[in-house]
Amino acid sequence: MPKLSIVVPCYNEQESIPLFYPAVEKVVNKMPVEVEYWFVNDGSADKTLDELRKLHQQNPDKVHYVSFSRNFGKEAGLYAGLEATTGDYVVVMDVDLQDPPEYLPIMYKYISTGEYDCVGMRRTDRTGEAKVKSFLSDKFYDVINKISDTKIVNGARDYRMMTRQMVNAVLSLKEYNRFSKGIFNWVGFKTKYLPYKNVQRVAGTTDWSTWKLFKYAMDGITDFSEAPLSIATWIGGMSAFLSILGLIFVIVRRIIEPSSSAFGWASMVCIMLLLGGLQLMCIGIVGKYIGKIYMQTKQRPIYIVKEKK
Template sequence: MKKLSIVVPCYNEQESIPLYYPAVEKVVHKMPVKVEYIFVNDGSSDNTLNELRKLQKQDPEHVHYISFSRNFGKEAALYAGLKATKGDLVVVMDVDLQDPPEMMLKMYDLIENDDWDVVGCRRINRAGESKLRSFLSNMFYKVLNKISKTKLVPGVRDYRMMTRQVVNAVLSVSEYNRFSKGIFSWVGFNTKYLNYHNVKRVAGKSTWTVWQLFKYAMDGIFDFSQAPLNFTLWLGLTSSVLSFIGIIFIIVRHWIFPQYSVQGWSSLVCIILLIGGLQLLCIGLVGRYVGRIYLQVKDRPIYIIKEKK
């Protein structure tokens, strides 16, 4: 009998955990697998860790948890959970039940009978979310797919079932700045996506703000595209060409129409500020890539475990 590992990142989810476990148990009991749960407490400030301790005592054979020394972020929690898995098949899902557990039955059937390596899920609508978040999400997928060779399916979730071979490939990508959606796509393998309608959280509130989602989107762009660097190159080249043309124009005008060669201080200051602003923009974009290299070469651990069961 195959073993199924379920990785569940948790951050301030004390209300969701007691509801999540029985809901998923109803589904996995319908599958011919042995199951293990790997909960990862990402430095929660509420009673999430206590809830995980209770759950582990309730079912010590199947439930395990990892607790970080502080909040390292969901990407670190996913990585730690995947490293701790021992199953032939691995599922990644959220604890708030926005990832419908019953879809695991279809995932398992497709992997076992149709020779898929990964079966993921994508939301076909974002009902219940603000229009701003939906708009920003849609724009992110459009922009990233235009500027990156690594394509993301719009609405794709981390929720997926993978074979052990795929999990090992994902773990081999041990970069410090992680963007799992991009990594899942980058490693390849035969992948199928199942569509579903958005599901509301069973309890609690999302800890993701619009600003955090924006920063997360920027991480994805900088991790999987060199378009910002190319932008600075073309911006600098265009600025140089236009400046050269402007210099020639000024010289020619001075000799042919000397009466029009009066210098304007305001226009000169505007040009200086424009060029200076463009230079700072380019330096800032390049600096983002240099900063990511700096974090990588320091070789700090992606996470630190304080408690593990």
């Protein structure tokens, strides 16, 4: 019988875990697969670890968990969960049940035919989300798909079922700064997306603020596109070109009208501030890439395990 591994990253989800497990069990018990769960406690500050210990004690052969020494982020939790799995197929799910378990049999039906290497879920709406967050999310997909060779489907979730071959390919990428939505697409393999309507959390509150999502989006753009560096180069080139034109204009005007005075210190200060701001912005873009190189060369582990069962 094929084995299905379920990876569930958790951060401050003490309220969701007791609801998640029975809801998923109700579905997978009807599927022709052997199931194992790998919960990853990402340095939670609440009683998430206690809930996982309790769940493991009740189902020691089926439920397992990895607990980090501190919070390393969802990407690290996802990577740790994938590393721990032993199944022929691996599915990634959020513990808040925003990833509907009832789609698991449909995903398995498609992937078990051998026609697909991955079956993912794609939200068709963002009902319940703040309008600003929804707007920024849509624009992120528009931007990254225009500037990157790695295309990401708008609304695609981490919720997906993958073959062991694809999981091994994802794990072979040892980069420290990870953006899984991009990695899943970068490794290739044939993927089918199933549409579904947005589902609200069953309990607790999300830790993903608009600012955190913005930072995550910036990481995704810099991880999978060199366009920001090209933009910085163009800005620098245009600034230099305009400065040369301005210098020529001043010289010619001085020759034509020897008695003419300068435009004034205010305009000069504005020009200096503009050029200085553009330079700092370009340096910041370059620094972002250098920072990623710096972290990668340190060869620090993606996560540190404190407890594993």
